Amino acid sequence: MSDLGHLRKSYERDTLEETQASSEPLRQFELWMKEALASGVVPEPNAMTVATVSPEGRPSTRVVLIKAFDARGIVWYTNYHSRKGRELAGNPFAALQFHWVEMERVVRIEGRVEKVSDAESDAYYASRPLDSRLGAWASPQSEVISSRAVLVANAAKAAAQHGLNPERPPHWGGFRLVPDRWEFWQGRKSRLHDRLSYRLVDGQWLRERLAP
Template identity: 70%
Template sequence: MTSIASLRKSYERAELDEQASHADPMLQFDRWLQEAIQSEVPEPNAMTLATVGSDLRPSTRVVLIKGFDARGIVWFTNYESRKGKALAGNPYAALQFHWVELERVVRIEGVVEKVSDEESDAYFHSRPLDSRIGAWASPQSEVIPGRTLLVTNAAKYAAQFLLQPPRPPHWGGYRLKPDQWEFWQGRKSRLHDRLRYSQGTDGAWLRERLAP
């Protein structure tokens, strides 16, 4: 059996320095995301979302980024899920992208808010029909007796809504408004590059190098 402690990897693909990086972290993120897409890494849009509930227990799960602009990072989910309930009580969260093949990590922290109903409606109606039915069929994060419940619910809502299921009131988008970013580039000898961007009260971004 291979010892986990003995696993090693040398990171030598690229570098990240202050002069080559954007002063605006959103533009730096856009650059790295486009490079991840063009490099055809598996699911470049997958990100880990970390929340902390009222019980002060942190939890993580993988969600998919569905949009971003100067206002922040957007994803969609069930508002009544564990993450939705956590965000209702504590709107601060963290996101992480890990593009293994590029030896890169992006960490983002900030406050989360719901997107507008218009944004949620527009994205919901762009989804495949099965996904729209699924949003009705699954009581996300609740204990269920078995998969049969999901199949039964899907059949029920498919018959009820036919080809035009409306957006469920418990489903929609969130936007994380970043106030801190970190860009991590793996480097040889574990002397990795880490650039942190912190937003001041004036909205300006302070870029600093962190020790690996």
């Protein structure tokens, strides 16, 4: 077995004090996202891990891309028949995590998940490159397939059937997580990290510091 216990890193890039942080988690997220986008060192600042739970209570995670965020919540798009889609249909709660390694930052978000409107899904689908739109038709996401040739054949079939202006598949669209918990983590020296938590209590955000 490989021994990785010797790996160490000292986190010393930044701090997260209450005097620095916004009283509103969405505003704090917007600030950190802008900094991640502008940094030039984070390869995919829009990549986030989504965690869902099966009916048997078994958790699973996968990486998706955030496509929008506002006061209503955090939005991403996927196949509703995928494993995460099925799990969210049975248990409409999830957790998200952004890990901006190069900035020594983590953002965690928890809340209820709902589908976005058909109009929102249609608009985003129409904005995608043609290959991606056809791919939504071609991939039976999370299902077992015999080989990559199945995807290639499905894509060719979708192109022949739908042409240059395919409509959005009815099984494909957006999810929105409506947050009721946020956490902002900033790595600090000696493992004395900064952790600021926001909980929704009676319609107001309560900010608290957590021990690392």
